Amino acid sequence: MNWLTSSVLPKIKAWVGAREVPDNLWHKCPSCGQMLFHRDLEENFQVCTACDHHLRMNAVDRLAMLFDKSEYQTIELPKTAADPLKFRDRKRYTDRMREAQVKAGRNDAIIVAHGTIENAPAVCAVFDFSFMGGSMGTGVGDGLVRAARLAETQDAGLVVFPASGGARMQEGILSLMQMPRTVAAVERLKEKGLPFIVVLTDPTTGGVTASFAMLGDLHIAEPGSIIGFAGQRVIQETIREQLPEGFQKAEYLREHGMVDAVVHRRELKAMLGRLLGLMMFREPSAEVVALPQPDLDIPGRDDEAEDAEMADAQKT
Known part of the structure; x- marks a missing residue:
């Protein structure tokens, strides 16, 4: 082997070889x-x-899209029990959680942030579907409760973006208990007179739909989103009937009164800012000035005679 094959040729191959994409x-x-x-x-x-x-859009990109100048602050969520039921299927629940946390770079399937949307103060709770299917366990429930309390403290509107397959089976009844917890937190927010807007994204199913996701003052959905409780196949096998075309799609639910509006993602920020402004800033932004009354005197008109005629008509 000479210097051409041992030194020059490998360098040429490396230079002209296929690059990793x-x-x-x-x-x-x-x-x-x-x-x-x-x-x-x-x-x-x-x-x-x-x-x-x-x-599907990840939670961080969604927050950057929503808040003014992409500026917002996230809050730290409380740590929950690692494996309250010692659950194990093909692998331990603790191992699944650890893998999801490393992949997503966060502790659970929700991010809570606050800032302004079109100058209106807002608290946003965004689900991350890539984190164990956005399933709602105790960590997600705690996140939603914290988001509602933060909105109360800041006198801000609460906007939630669910994207979930439902309850987290590895936490059993503890996961189902998050349904009444989140409902109670939302009702307390409404008692304060603060807006609660739900933006339904793909997919929103299971216990999330059966709790806080359908209790908003307004329900907005992204086009084509799947929204429902049970899956379409399960429903068809249960009722033994063929479901209509587009069943559980956002457009179908809007036509049947379950969703208020289907809004394109490009228009979502402007829509939310407009709604928050209308729901929170109810007083006029400027001083109300009384307009002068117009002069209704018409030449040739006898007002006293007309008043007398109207009085006679009322008597008869």
């Missing part, structure tokens, strides 16, 4: 199959540029 540069639209460049998706708020399908 990151796996996350291109994404395939689950609706139309179009290949989408990651920068185009980010600039379009994770909405397909070909068919307008709304892809």
